[in-house]
Amino acid sequence: MMHLLFDFYPFNIEVGGPFLGFYLPFVLVTLIGGAILRRMLVSRFIDQAPESASETGLWVRTPGSPYRSAPGWQSQSSGSRLVKGVVPQNDDLVAVAYLRRGIPGAANVLVTQAVGDKWLKAEANRGAEPTHYRIDPKATPSSEYQTGLHGYLKRQKMPIAASALTDAAKELVTLHEDGIKKALEQAGLLRSRSRVHRYVLFGLAPVVLNVVVASIRILWLQEIHRPYGNLLTVMIFATIIGIVIAYVGRKKSTLTASYLSWLDDATYSLRNDVQGGRRRDTADVGLAVAVGGGVLLATAPLFLGLRPALAAERDIALGDIDIDTTGAGTDAWWQARTPVESSSSSCSSSSCSSSSCGGGGGCGGGGGCGGGGGCS
Structure with a gap:
């Protein structure tokens, strides 16, 4: 037949x-x-980007930040904020840092924002790096994740050790990891x-x-x-x-590389200014750390007091984080991906802490913005 x-x-x-x-x-x-x-x-x-900002809202004004905003411009009121043309802010910075460096990177953004908002302060240590921090229990944090971190620390005995502060920030990010991935998924980045x-x-x-x-x-x-x-x-x-x-390539969104590349270009001058101590606004420093990592603060004396509270972090390759990922960027996650090198991973993790964590001190401080900045 x-x-x-x-x-x-x-x-x-x-x-x-x-x-x-x-x-x-x-x-x-x-x-x-x-x-x-x-x-x-x-x-x-498949990889469809959500609705982006309108032309007049291309660079969203961040309260207290002069970065790429002009008088009278309106912030985007609808659509995703994790798209090309819109500078991320507040909790969106946590998502960007997670995509770049996993849980440690996101935790570093939280600590940076907390110090910048001045509800978390380092205790003086006679000219040496601080080892303990205190919070203002009456402060009103500026974002959801900041509120969560503030609420957790408020229940702890003060002053809190730098290592305990770092662990608290990482635990908070771990708790919200699914929510962070959901935001990235909605933006088409996962x-x-x-x-x-x-x-x-x-x-x-x-x-x-x-x-x-x-x-x-x-x-x-x-x-x-x-x-x-x-x-x-x-x-x-x-x-x-x-x-x-x-x-092959089933979990790697084609939008991620172009978005992160745009973000790198858009914040190039800003990151240089933050690294040089010429910008110190909370939103600017948080954005710089989210994109470039805590290493940006390593050489800036202005941020000396922040360094002990930052977690060791490593850049994560595109596609290594997907919707099923858990514990991205943690020591256990890296060891699971490279079991042969597990014996040396702890050594490399600790040795990179001084460079990857950056140097630091609060985001606050006197003086103006100084320097250039923005996208040219």
Whole structure:
């Protein structure tokens, strides 16, 4: 029956080598063409950026920060704030830092913001780096995460040790890790499970086509009692290769690299100014630490008192954080990813603490903004 129903090209090609001569190039073209087509369709059907800011709200005014704002401009009132064209602020900075350096990076932003808002202060230590901190129990924090950290520290005995402060900030980020990932997912910077499945299905389409073509030919050969072992072998290998291609890159949003690259460019001058001590506003320092890490504060005497409270952090490669990630950036997370190097990971983590954590001292301080800044 099959040889009658499919008595047309390419199924009725002469038995033997001629059909394999057709099928091998066909598989190659469908797999490569399918991968190219999927890449073109991803931005339209999978990695869709949410509504961005309007032209007049391109640079959102942050209360107390002069960074790239002009009198009379209105902040964006709707749509995601984690998009190109909108400078992140407040709790959005925690999400940016998490995407860059995981839980330790996000915790460093929280501590930086707390010191900048002046409800967390280092205790004087006779010219040396502070070892303990105190909070203002009557302060009103400026964001949800800050409120959570303030509430937790308010229940602790004062003064609190720098290490305990660091642990508290990391615990708070860990508690809110799912919420942070949800915000990144809504911004298209992390793929949801449904988007991951859609991406894989797009990649499996050419695999299914190859299997259907080969299966019809195999059934056709069975009816006329001809061998088909070579074709079956090629089909199996082609299917395995196609499945591997379908799953490659499934959790890595194509929006993430372009967004972080834009953010790097948009804050280049600002980060230099913060590192040089020319900018000290809470919003500016928080943004700089979220994008560049606590290392920016390492050489700035203005931020000397902040250094002991910052966690050791490491940059995380794009795609290493996905919607199923837990404990991103922690020692346990790094050890799980590199079990062979687990014996040296603790050493590298501690040795990098002095450089990655940055130097620091509060975000406050006298003086104006000074220096340049902004995006040129």
